[in-house]
Amino acid sequence: MKRTQSESLYKDACCHIVGGVNSPSRSFKAVGGGSPVFMEKGEGAYFYDVDGNKYIDFLGAYGPIITGHAHPHITEAITNAAHNGTLYGTPTRLENQFAVLLKEAIPSLEKVRFVNSGTEAVMTTIRVARAYTGRNKVIKFAGCYHGHSDLVLVAAGSGPSTLGSPDSAGVTENIAEEVITVPFNDPNSLEEALHKWGDDVACVLVEPIVGNFGIVEPEAGFLEKINELTHQAGALVIYDEVITAFRFTYGGAQDLLQVTPDMTALGKIIGGGLPIGAYGGKTDIMESVAPLGPAYQAGTMSGNPASISAGIACLEVLQQDGIYEKLERLGALLEEGLQTVIDNHSLPATINRLRGALTLYFTPSPVKNYDDADKSDDILFSKFFNKMLDQGINLAPSKYEAWFITIAHEEKDIYKAVEAAEHAFSEIEK
Numbered sequence: 001m002k003r004t005q006s007e008s009l010y011k012d013a014c015c016h017i018v019g020g021v022n023s024p025s026r027s028f029k030a031v032g033g034g035s036p037v038f039m040e041k042g043e044g045a046y047f048y049d050v051d052g053n054k055y056i057d058f059l060g061a062y063g064p065i066i067t068g069h070a071h072p073h074i075t076e077a078i079t080n081a082a083h084n085g086t087l088y089g090t091p092t093r094l095e096n097q098f099a100v101l102l103k104e105a106i107p108s109l110e111k112v113r114f115v116n117s118g119t120e121a122v123m124t125t126i127r128v129a130r131a132y133t134g135r136n137k138v139i140k141f142a143g144c145y146h147g148h149s150d151l152v153l154v155a156a157g158s159g160p161s162t163l164g165s166p167d168s169a170g171v172t173e174n175i176a177e178e179v180i181t182v183p184f185n186d187p188n189s190l191e192e193a194l195h196k197w198g199d200d201v202a203c204v205l206v207e208p209i210v211g212n213f214g215i216v217e218p219e220a221g222f223l224e225k226i227n228e229l230t231h232q233a234g235a236l237v238i239y240d241e242v243i244t245a246f247r248f249t250y251g252g253a254q255d256l257l258q259v260t261p262d263m264t265a266l267g268k269i270i271g272g273g274l275p276i277g278a279y280g281g282k283t284d285i286m287e288s289v290a291p292l293g294p295a296y297q298a299g300t301m302s303g304n305p306a307s308i309s310a311g312i313a314c315l316e317v318l319q320q321d322g323i324y325e326k327l328e329r330l331g332a333l334l335e336e337g338l339q340t341v342i343d344n345h346s347l348p349a350t351i352n353r354l355r356g357a358l359t360l361y362f363t364p365s366p367v368k369n370y371d372d373a374d375k376s377d378d379i380l381f382s383k384f385f386n387k388m389l390d391q392g393i394n395l396a397p398s399k400y401e402a403w404f405i406t407i408a409h410e411e412k413d414i415y416k417a418v419e420a421a422e423h424a425f426s427e428i429e430k
């Protein structure tokens with residue numbers, strides 16, 4: 001597959017845009033370097049690049065694109081919104097409508113606030129939790145990603161419940177010391193951390209179903225235990241549902257799993273592909289937010305009519321019958337096909353899947369936490385990724401990401417992807 005136009009555009013991009021990309025996850029650094037593919041058009045389940053190559057897309061823009069690219073209902077909503085002006089700086093009827101839709105889908109959102117990204121949403125839930133509890137420390141789980149605000153760019157210490165260290169230059173030691181990182185699916189480590197720091201902990205922040213070291217589900221009782229231990233310590237539970245909301249069911253992971261947090265951060269799917277974030281939770285907690293309370297949070301672009309209209313349209317599509325059944329059907333087909341490929345070859349690989357989201361790890365053992373996911377072989381993944389790309393299968397260029405199926409995918413796309421994986425495994429084994 002020739003990608004000379006992409007290569008040339010990437011060279012240009014590197015002269016003007018730092019690293020040639022506007023988000024590091026788009027770079028091909030983790031998969032052998034080289035030029036990322038410059039896409040020109042997305043249509044349903046497909047991408048067309050600047051060299052005229054066609055791809056089946058399983059990246060889904062890292063999660064938001066659950067309806068497939070350029071879904072006509074969403075495109076129409078955005079077009080109509082643009083005709084009425086893209087930004088007002090005043091409240092609109094649309095924001096009320098969208099808030100009601102979200103609250104109906106995720107009942108723990110007694111009050112919501114719209115922001116512009118998942119990062120902003122999570123960052124603000126932490127600020128609100130601190131304001132509400134009068135405490136400073138945050139507990140999070142190793143390998144979960146919560147955006148790029150300072151507090152959550154903190155890595156685990158060496159033990160299961162040690163204070164963190166900065167994960168990015170520019171994040172100070174002082175900030176890192178406010179964050180405690182414990183392993184996912186390990187209630188004992190959480191208990192230990194709360195025992196040690198409980199009186200200072202404002203919140204426990206978790207992806208209720210992990211999407212950032214692949215798809216990892218909580219073990220039975222883990223989320224309930226988080227609630228129990230956190231509330232005993234007088235802290236708040238925050239679910240980061242930026243990936244999970246509307247991904248597996250019409251609602252949050254909290255509705256799928258029937259466990260309720262105090263606050264929730266949202267993003268990705270709820271913007272139908274336009275920039276958005278939202279956070280919400282119990283009324284008395286949310287009333288800590290300005291203008292009612294002392295926790296300040298604002299946004300020039302927040303609640304802009306284009307993003308809100310796209311979000312409403314996206315949820316309208318997802319309300320149709322059979323959507324999540326289709327994602328389950330195609331997800332099961334993909335898992336079954338990839339498992340057969342694994343069984344046909346000697347490469348160490350394991351699959352985690354929930355409905356239309358799946359991760360193929362190059363490790364033989366089950367993946368239940370970040371350390372397990374980290375064992376996935378970098379070199380095997382890099383070879384696999386490139387061989388899939390060369391056959392027109394667009395995956396995320398990182399071993400920690402998921403494949404996302406959209407409602408625009410069809411059985412034939414899944415069969416093609418499995419066929420490509422069979423070929424990739426055979427080539428790698430040679």
Ligand code: PLP
Pocket residue numbers: 062117118119120122145146147148207211212240241242243267268
């Ligand atoms: N939280 C989770 C679980 C995410 O996966 C992400 C992004 O990937 C974020 C927060 C940050 O969202 P955004 O990239 O919209 O700032």
